Amino acid sequence: MIRLSQFMIRMGGFRAPSVFLVALFTLLATQVLGQHQSRLSKPDTIFIGQFLTLDPGYPQAEAIAVSADRIVAVGSRSEVEALANKDARKISIPGVALPGFADAHIHVEGIGEQLERLDLRGLSKAQILEKVAGAVHSAPPGGWIYGEGWDQGFWRPAVFPTAKELDAVSRDHPVVLGRIDGHSTWVNSKMLALAKISRDTPDPSGGLIRRDAVGDPTGMLVDHAQELVSAVSPKPTHADRERHIRAALQQFTRLGLTSVHDAGVDLDTIAIYKDLLKRGELPVRVYAMAAGDAARTHYLTSGPEPDLGHGMLAVRSFKLVLDGALGSRGAEMTEAYSDAPGEHGLQLVKDAELAQIVSAARHKGFQVNTHAIGDHAVTRALDAFEKGGVTREERFRVEHASTVTNDDLSRFVRLGIIASIQPVFVGEYGRWAEDRVGASRVHWVLRTRDFLNAGVALASGSDYPASDSGSPIATLHCLVTRQSADGKPQAGWYSDQRVEVDQALRMMTAGPAFAAFQEKDLGSLTAGRYADFTVVSANPYQTPSNDLRTLTIRMTVVAGKVTYEVGKN
Numbered sequence: 390m391i392r393l394s395q396f397m398i399r400m401g402g403f404r405a406p407s408v409f410l411v412a413l414f415t416l417l418a419t420q421v422l423g424q425h426q427s428r429l430s431k432p433d434t435i436f437i438g439q440f441l442t443l444d445p446g447y448p449q450a451e452a453i454a455v456s457a458d459r460i461v462a463v464g465s466r467s468e469v470e471a472l473a474n475k476d477a478r479k480i481s482i483p484g485v486a487l488p489g490f491a492d493a494h495i496h497v498e499g500i501g502e503q504l505e506r507l508d509l510r511g512l513s514k515a516q517i518l519e520k521v522a523g524a525v526h527s528a529p530p531g532g533w534i535y536g537e538g539w540d541q542g543f544w545r546p547a548v549f550p551t552a553k554e555l556d557a558v559s560r561d562h563p564v565v566l567g568r569i570d571g572h573s574t575w576v577n578s579k580m581l582a583l584a585k586i587s588r589d590t591p592d593p594s595g596g597l598i599r600r601d602a603v604g605d606p607t608g609m610l611v612d613h614a615q616e617l618v619s620a621v622s623p624k625p626t627h628a629d630r631e632r633h634i635r636a637a638l639q640q641f642t643r644l645g646l647t648s649v650h651d652a653g654v655d656l657d658t659i660a661i662y663k664d665l666l667k668r669g670e671l672p673v674r675v676y677a678m679a680a681g682d683a684a685r686t687h688y689l690t691s692g693p694e695p696d697l698g699h700g701m702l703a704v705r706s707f708k709l710v711l712d713g714a715l716g717s718r719g720a721e722m723t724e725a726y727s728d729a730p731g732e733h734g735l736q737l738v739k740d741a742e743l744a745q746i747v748s749a750a751r752h753k754g755f756q757v758n759t760h761a762i763g764d765h766a767v768t769r770a771l772d773a774f775e776k777g778g779v780t781r782e783e784r785f786r787v788e789h790a791s792t793v794t795n796d797d798l799s800r801f802v803r804l805g806i807i808a809s810i811q812p813v814f815v816g817e818y819g820r821w822a823e824d825r826v827g828a829s830r831v832h833w834v835l836r837t838r839d840f841l842n843a844g845v846a847l848a849s850g851s852d853y854p855a856s857d858s859g860s861p862i863a864t865l866h867c868l869v870t871r872q873s874a875d876g877k878p879q880a881g882w883y884s885d886q887r888v889e890v891d892q893a894l895r896m897m898t899a900g901p902a903f904a905a906f907q908e909k910d911l912g913s914l915t916a917g918r919y920a921d922f923t924v925v926s927a928n929p930y931q932t933p934s935n936d937l938r939t940l941t942i943r944m945t946v947v948a949g950k951v952t953y954e955v956g957k958n
């Protein structure tokens with residue numbers, strides 16, 4: 390545990406009302422950094438520019454001083470510079486700095502996998518075939534070609550493609566191309582043969598193998614029929630997984646993320662994180678939620694790992710998935726779907742098992758983070774927490790909390806349960822949520838302002854790649870405008886749920902920090918906290934809300950180190 394014996398001093402005159410110096414000389418306890426710090430630590434780096442600290446004590450600053458991985462002073466440029474030796478590094482920040490953006494719900498490995506697939510979004514069929522041909526050319530013999538994001542809606546004629554068209558560019562490599570919505574996959578004949586899909590293969594339950602006039606598969610696999618492909622696709626090796634995770638973490642630095650909550654990892658993934666940490670190659674803080682029986686069994690024996698490597702990695706929570714998704718009618722609803730009479734969605738974990746896991750987790754000091762999207766799943770999560778005696782200090786979370794009744798809204802507050810929300814879903818939900826739940830329930834969907842007004846602790850994330858974007862800029866834009874990434878609808882989808890820029894930024898910084906028990910170390914630019922910040926192209930408080938989506942990331946700093954700088958990576 391890090392204990393800082395600290396005292397704060399204010400130095401110099403107050404030149405501008407909002408810019409004054411708050412310096413923290415950290416008398417670091419020896420267990421923090423080793424032998425040589427029973428003395429005042431001098432800053433080794435000074436960052437200079439415009440800082441919006443999100444610390445109500447001193448909201449703006451011109452410079453911050455960093456010693457090792459922590460902020461030791463925040464204030465005016467001259468005052469902060471006066472604290473440092475001549476040899477301290479000085480770095481001018483290329484924009485406006487905010488506390489580091491965090492994503493409270495993201496899927497790291499899935500993003501890494503996606504980065505290696507062909508990106509087919511917005512392409513014509515001819516362009517796609519050309520791209521596949523190029524990939525075939527550089528692939529090892531028989532190597533699999535993956536891609537995703539095609540949409541026949543852009544083509545003329547707008548008809549589903551066929552295996553034969555892919556065969557023209559790839560006879561020997563299996564080709565697997567997911568449609569933009571993830572609900573259908575276009576494959577070639579090599580893939581059909583590997584998956585043993587023929588005229589005689591029946592449609593699996595919940596799935597469809599599209600067929601031509603004589604009953605032969607055309608190469609289009611819909612919904613559960615896609616599992617015929619995943620059942621035979623090669624499992625990623627440990628090296629593949631490490632490569633995917635590294636690629637995703639690098640992507641996060643470009644997105645301006647300094648901290649991510651990985652929403653469901655197994656022991657192999659945790660081992661990869663520990664390895665990267667040991668080698669000093671973890672560029673983003675990771676709050677890993679352990680998922681699955683094996684990981685839970687392991688951690689219920691060994692206990693939590695709340696702080697590995699100065700807050701770079703933590704494993705102290707379990708992820709559970711109570712229901713499915715709303716778009717595919719898998720979210721567990723109390724009343725039936727408005728567009729599918731009799732359907733209530735899926736119940737993936739039963740109450741008895743949930744109660745047992747909550748109890749075991751509490752006993753060992755683990756937080757429980759339950760995916761719950763439908764109103765009934767949310768109710769079941771809150772019931773389990775309430776009956777299990779969960780206290781607000783344990784900070785249990787509902788991931789998504791996408792459909793929440795008024796009764797449950799107040800239960801979040803009363804029980805001190807955190808809502809971990811993904812505002813970027815507004816774009817997608819705006820297209821079909823009202824169909825799924827009808828006019829009387831649509832006000833329960835993707836509530837944000839209601840949560841805030843009620844006093845619910847909120848942490849925002851993206852669920853990327855299950856959503857369209859892992860960009861914190863997209864999250865900020867959605868929170869403030871309730872528009873999709875392309876700015877629609879102009880007035881915002883249920884615009885009564887819009888929040889202010891300041892509230893949005895707190896949900897993206899202090900919110901996730903609290904949800905990860907890291908609020909003393911992260912969430913604002915304050916002396917004593919880790920030096921994590923994100924530099925954006927303009928002051929979001931002074932940007933018209935419809936233009937927030939045009940902000941760009943100029944620099945990302947984690948633990949005092951620049952992990953991304955525009956034009957340099």
Ligand SMILES: [Zn+2]
Pocket residue numbers: 494495496652852855
């Ligand atoms: Zn998720």
